[in-house]
Amino acid sequence: xxxxxxxxxxxxxxxxxxxxxxxxxxxxxxxxxxxxxxxxxxxxxxxxxxxxxxxxxxxxxxxxxxxxxxxxxxxxxxxxxxxxxxxxxxxxxxxxxxxxxxxxxxxxxxxxxxxxxxxxxxxxxxxxxxxxxxxxxxxxxxxxxxxxxxxxxxxxxxxxxxxxxxxxxxxxxxxxxxxxxxxxxxxxxxxxxxxxxxxxxxxxxxxxxxxxxxxxxxxxxxxxxxxxxxxxxxxxxxxxxxxxxxxxxxxxxxxxxxxxxxxxxxxxxxxxxxxxxxxxxxxxxxxxxxxxxxxxxxxxxxxxxxxxxxxxxxxxxxxxxxxxxxxxxxxxxxxxxxxxxxxxxxxxxxxxxxxxxxxxxxxxxxxxxxxxxxxxxxxxxxxxxxxxxxxxxxxxxxxxxxxxxxxxxxxxxxxxxxxxxxxxxx
DNA sequence: CGGTAACCTGGGAT
DNA sequence: AATCCCAGGTTAC
Numbered sequence: 001x002x003x004x005x006x007x008x009x010x011x012x013x014x015x016x017x018x019x020x021x022x023x024x025x026x027x028x029x030x031x032x033x034x035x036x037x038x039x040x041x042x043x044x045x046x047x048x049x050x051x052x053x054x055x056x057x058x059x060x061x062x063x064x065x066x067x068x069x070x071x072x073x074x075x076x077x078x079x080x081x082x083x084x085x086x087x088x089x090x091x092x093x094x095x096x097x098x099x100x101x102x103x104x105x106x107x108x109x110x111x112x113x114x115x116x117x118x119x120x121x122x123x124x125x126x127x128x129x130x131x132x133x134x135x136x137x138x139x140x141x142x143x144x145x146x147x148x149x150x151x152x153x154x155x156x157x158x159x160x161x162x163x164x165x166x167x168x169x170x171x172x173x174x175x176x177x178x179x180x181x182x183x184x185x186x187x188x189x190x191x192x193x194x195x196x197x198x199x200x201x202x203x204x205x206x207x208x209x210x211x212x213x214x215x216x217x218x219x220x221x222x223x224x225x226x227x228x229x230x231x232x233x234x235x236x237x238x239x240x241x242x243x244x245x246x247x248x249x250x251x252x253x254x255x256x257x258x259x260x261x262x263x264x265x266x267x268x269x270x271x272x273x274x275x276x277x278x279x280x281x282x283x284x285x286x287x288x289x290x291x292x293x294x295x296x297x298x299x300x301x302x303x304x305x306x307x308x309x310x311x312x313x314x315x316x317x318x319x320x321x322x323x324x325x326x327x328x329x330x331x332x333x334x335x336x337x338x339x340x341x342x343x344x345x346x347x348x349x350x351x352x353x354x355x356x357x358x359x360x361x362x363x364x365x366x367x368x369x370x371x372x373x374x375x376x377x378x379x380x381x382x383x384x385x386x387x388x389x390x391x392x393x394x395x396x397x398x399x400x401x402x403x404x405x406x407x408x409x410x411x412x413x414x415x416x417x418x419x420x421x422x423x424x425x426x
Numbered sequence: 427c428g429g430t431a432a433c434c435t436g437g438g439a440t
Numbered sequence: 441a442a443t444c445c446c447a448g449g450t451t452a453c
Contacts, residue, residue: 205449257434324448
């Protein structure tokens with residue numbers, strides 16, 4: 001399909017700078033969308049997944065997408081108007097993109113009629129839903145500049161990058177990838193705001209999805225309120241200035257633990273950057289991966305893993321490979337089996353990254369993303385029920401004891417992926 | 427330099 | 441019910 005995306009013109013993107021306004025009345029809040037029973041607010045351990053990651057710019061599908069109004073033209077704030085994105089299921093699968101660890105700020109806001117996720121892009125509150133035919137449509141809940149918002153959304157989705165073309169290349173050199181790609185189409189890497197991405201991953205270290213999400217929600221609540229969808233409040237991500245007003249004490253009280261000092265320290269470091277912290281982060285999009293990693297690593301709380309996540313998910317560093325325990329499993333199983341059983345060390349991180357890059361090329365990070373998703377318990381469950389891989393995927397060895405079968409049932413919640421929902425519309 | 431032990435917190439397993 | 445273990449790590453010996 002969309003074979004054209006590949007040839008789309010490449011356009012440099014300008015980032016939206018965080019505003020320092022601390023509160024805006026502009027939030028006319030769009031009341032809960034239709035058919036969605038009032039999901040309880042936050043409270044409990046938010047079981048909902050969300051994740052990270054970001055990508056490059058290059059969008060410009062204007063000629064494909066209809067910037068025009070279009071469908072159900074209901075101006076009523078209650079009834080959002082849905083506009084097609086012109087991205088098919090193979091180019092964008094909501095369940096394989098938003099709850100897979102790239103961002104913790106997008107929430108599923110409709111579990112019934114369609115798969116629907118809601119989040120914030122810049123200052124725009126938007127919902128995305130997967131239609132019956134798999135195509136994705138969007139609806140802004142509160143936006144002055146619809147055209148600008150649309151462009152921001154396409155940029156955020158890395159819409160100018162054609163997944164089908166890219167995966168064709170990966171599949172050609174890797175049969176295993178080809179097999180997974182058939183089932184997991186539309187697993188896209190986002191292009192998030194660098195600061196937003198950085199803070200989210202500072203919260204992620206040695207932590208679990210549920211708590212990371214709560215922490216990110218706390219930080220988010222410091223930003224301008226934009227609206228409520230499906231019972232959930234959405235805020236613009238707070239600016240660096242706003243973040244600098246929070247104390248380590250407050251963060252600790254909010255349950256950040258030792259990560260509180262990481263956030264404070266990083267915010268301070270960024271604010272001391274001559275040209276501005278946001279600008280400094282943005283500049284990392286123009287330099288090569290290693291330099292970007294090195295620069296990010298100077299920030300407190302940012303190590304190899306977090307730096308790679310920020311690079312891949314927000315700095316257009318498509319070849320960045322966030323090496324965590326899961327990726328380590330993948331790597332030692334398929335790429336460098338000779339290292340299976342050994343312990344992951346910082347040095348081996350780059351070894352793994354190199355292995356991925358030499359196999360998949362400059363978009364290795366995107367390939368890694370799919371392979372990672374395939375490792376998620378929810379996906380494994382599907383594969384198992386499918387071809388009964390039973391015990392062939394013996395645990396390559398985890399830190400502790402983990403010998404209870406192929407699918408470790410507890411990790412599903414660590415990763416926060418809803419197994420059941422993930423499959424219904426694949 | 428490579429290999430460990432703390433580090434906050436909350437939830438599930440033993 | 442008390443403990444232990446672990447979570448997509450980072451930092452300090």
